[in-house]
Amino acid sequence: MWHIIVTSTPQLIEAGLKYTIPISVISFILGLVLALVTALIRISTKKGAFWILKGIARFYVWLFRSTPLLVQLFIVYFGLPYLKIAGLFPNGIQMSPVTAGILTFSLNTGAYCAETIRGAILSIPNGQWEAAYSIGMTRTTVLRRIILPQAVRVSLPPLANSFIGLVKDTSLAASITIVEMFEVSQQIAAQNYQPLVMYCLVAALYAVVCTALSWLQGYLEKVTSRYVTTSN
Amino acid sequence: MIEVKHLNKTFDGHNALTDISVQFPKDQTTVIVGPSGSGKSTLLRSLNFLERPESGIYQFDSDEIDLSQPISNKTILSIRRRTEMVFQGYNLFPHLSVLQNVMEGPIQVQKVKKAAAQQAAIDLLGKVGLAEKASVYPSQLSGGQAQRVAIARSLAMHPEYIFLDEPTSALDPELELEVLKVLLQIASEKQSMIIVTHNMAFAQQVANKIVFIEDGHVLYDGGSDAFFETDNQRIKDFISAMTFSNI
Numbered sequence: 065m066w067h068i069i070v071t072s073t074p075q076l077i078e079a080g081l082k083y084t085i086p087i088s089v090i091s092f093i094l095g096l097v098l099a100l101v102t103a104l105i106r107i108s109t110k111k112g113a114f115w116i117l118k119g120i121a122r123f124y125v126w127l128f129r130s131t132p133l134l135v136q137l138f139i140v141y142f143g144l145p146y147l148k149i150a151g152l153f154p155n156g157i158q159m160s161p162v163t164a165g166i167l168t169f170s171l172n173t174g175a176y177c178a179e180t181i182r183g184a185i186l187s188i189p190n191g192q193w194e195a196a197y198s199i200g201m202t203r204t205t206v207l208r209r210i211i212l213p214q215a216v217r218v219s220l221p222p223l224a225n226s227f228i229g230l231v232k233d234t235s236l237a238a239s240i241t242i243v244e245m246f247e248v249s250q251q252i253a254a255q256n257y258q259p260l261v262m263y264c265l266v267a268a269l270y271a272v273v274c275t276a277l278s279w280l281q282g283y284l285e286k287v288t289s290r291y292v293t294t295s296n
Numbered sequence: 297m298i299e300v301k302h303l304n305k306t307f308d309g310h311n312a313l314t315d316i317s318v319q320f321p322k323d324q325t326t327v328i329v330g331p332s333g334s335g336k337s338t339l340l341r342s343l344n345f346l347e348r349p350e351s352g353i354y355q356f357d358s359d360e361i362d363l364s365q366p367i368s369n370k371t372i373l374s375i376r377r378r379t380e381m382v383f384q385g386y387n388l389f390p391h392l393s394v395l396q397n398v399m400e401g402p403i404q405v406q407k408v409k410k411a412a413a414q415q416a417a418i419d420l421l422g423k424v425g426l427a428e429k430a431s432v433y434p435s436q437l438s439g440g441q442a443q444r445v446a447i448a449r450s451l452a453m454h455p456e457y458i459f460l461d462e463p464t465s466a467l468d469p470e471l472e473l474e475v476l477k478v479l480l481q482i483a484s485e486k487q488s489m490i491i492v493t494h495n496m497a498f499a500q501q502v503a504n505k506i507v508f509i510e511d512g513h514v515l516y517d518g519g520s521d522a523f524f525e526t527d528n529q530r531i532k533d534f535i536s537a538m539t540f541s542n543i
Contacts, residue, residue, distance in 0.1 A: 194346055195387035199401040199453065200377035202369075209404055213391050291391050291433040 068261050072252045076245050076269055083244035085273070087162065088231045091169035095230075096223075098170060099177030104207070106182050121178070128175035134236050136172060140164045141240040165237045173230050177223060184219035185211055217288040224281035228274045235270070245269060297322050298343060298457060298490075303352030303363065305338055305512075312338045313349065314512045320457070320505075323486040327499040327520070330509035331534065336492045339509065340459050343490065344379050345372045377405060380450030384462040386442040388434040394421065394445050395430040398452045406453065413452075420448040424478050440471030444478055451482070458482075460491040464498075476502075496538045500524055508534070 105121040108114060128136065141164040144157035159167070188211050196206040238247035249266035253259040298320040305313040313335045320326045320343075328336040341347040343354075351364040356375060361367060388397050398417035402408040408416075421427050424444040434442055443463055450458050463479070464472040476498050483489060483502050493499055499506065499520070506523040508516035508531060516523055516531055526532065 189387075191383060191385055191387040192389065195381070195383065195389070197346065198344055198376060198379075198381035199449075200373060200405045201401075202373065205404055209400065210389055217391075292435060 065258075065261055068256060068258055069265055072249075072256075072262065072265065073269075075252065076248055076266055079243060079248040080245040080269060080273070083162070083237070083242055084231070084234050087165055087169065087234050087237065087242075087244065088227070091166050091234075092173060092227050092230055094166070094170035095173035095177055095226075098174030099181050102174065102178035103181035103185060106178070107185055109203070124171075125175045125178055128172050129179075133168070133172050133233055134239065137165065137168045137236055137240050140168045161237070161240050161242045164240060165234070165242055169230060169234065169237075172233075173226055176226050180219050180222040180226065181215065183222075184215035187218050188214050217285075217292075220281065220285050220288060224277065224284075228277050231273055231277065232270055297355075297357065299353075299355040300339075300342070301353040301355070303339075303342065303349050303354070305335075305342060305347060305349040311512050313342070316352070316509075316512075316514055318507055318514060318517055320488070320490050322456070322488045324504035325483045325489045325491060325502050326505045326507060327503035328490065328492045328507045328509060329494070329496070329499060329534075329538075330515075334509045335512040336507075336509045337461050340461050340490060340492050341381075343457075343459055344376050344381055346381070377453075378455060379457045379459060380453050380455040382443070382446050382450055382458060382460040382463050384465050386434070386439070386446045386466075388437075388442055388445055388449070390434050393431055393433055394426065394437070397434065397445055398449045401449065401453045417448070417452060420451050421445070423451075423481075424448045425474070438471060439467045440474045443467065443475045447475070447478055447482070451487075457488045457490060460489060460493075462492050462494065465494060494538060496535055 102121045102124060105117050106125075108118065141159075141161060144159075144164075146156050148154060148156050185207075192210055192214070193206060196210045201209070234244055235246035237244050238250065243251075246266055249262045253262035256262070299318070301317045303313055303316040304311070316339060318339075328340060330336045338347055342349050345367070348367075349363045354361040354363055354375075356378065359374075361371060361375075388394075389400065392400060395414065395417050398420055399410070399413040402413040402416065403410060418427065418430060421430055424447055426441055426444055426448070429437065429441060429445075434445065437445065447458075447463075460479070464475050467475060472495070476495070479489075479491070479498075480502055491499075491502065503520040503523075506516060506518065506520050507514060508523065510530070516526070516528070523531065524535065
């Protein structure tokens, strides 16, 4: 058994460094940007034609939270090539597995994080808005200088949840032919007939990455919570 | 001078303020008193548009605003940049240090250079007796200290008026006193102020003018001395009840 672990771990780590971690990080960063934009649209007080944007934001969050991630991956990678739009995509929307993966993971995590960020913004007491408005700040300045810095602290634990969840969910990318960590473990298990060892090994590697992320979360919480208490 | 004429404000069909016409003279302290729920805070908050009255005229010097018409953000911003508000719950920015709280407005709104804003903030913190607290966060302050920082934050903007909404109601008498001393000092420097308070002794000492509001109506609008010597039985009862509650 030790022989199997020693020989296959480097292969798994290589797949992790090549696909699992980059796909996770890029998707999460894109997802966060998307989430922030979506949350800001949803809390906007703008009137008029802005309701269309608000509707789109709501629909987006609903769509990606109401359907399974695996199904979303299949639609984007296997389904969209059949979506032929004359002039724009005459041969269907085709993309590489990694592009399809990053796109789907970003959209999916963005929908969840949008709600996290929106909730964090709404959790900041109204008095903060009133005090900042009374100073004469515009809404944008209030958000940028007063509300969002406080919302970051509130949203950190749930955002870390989303990121850790995303790292593990990238194992679903195996199903759209990306040779990430889990796919490599499946391939090795198919050769050495040791599924228990291989899948426990890959589980342990996911756990290592996620543990590191938990530590990072703890550190960031400490940094962003400096102003909250006096004792620690 | 700030003046409102025939101002009306409702909350869910209930009249919070009815036909209010009051002048708030410059360089003076106007104190608004009245029972809880009388509408005095609503009136104060209407003066910087934290509340939006349905009708009436709002006049700030030569600028006249018809409150029954839609009011542009630009107009609201210009009023807010000439005035400041001090809240009952302080509403300091918890993620910024005491010094940064005082500097934030001048830097972000008035585009003052950082060094100049910092020096002004240090001076103001000295004025309210908190120079040594400049680097701490608001969570490390007592209520009285927090409110004095809030006052310094408002002074940093050199406002034409400061509105104070029950600035000492959340404080015990000892902490209240340290805040009131600062306010008396500021009043003596001819800073225009409009104060909502329940503290009658303080009102008597600081007010040039008193406005008494009950059920959204102005029952008294005039000099401070005349208010405390009035023959009006309702006002006499109110003053004695308030004075008793302050013992």
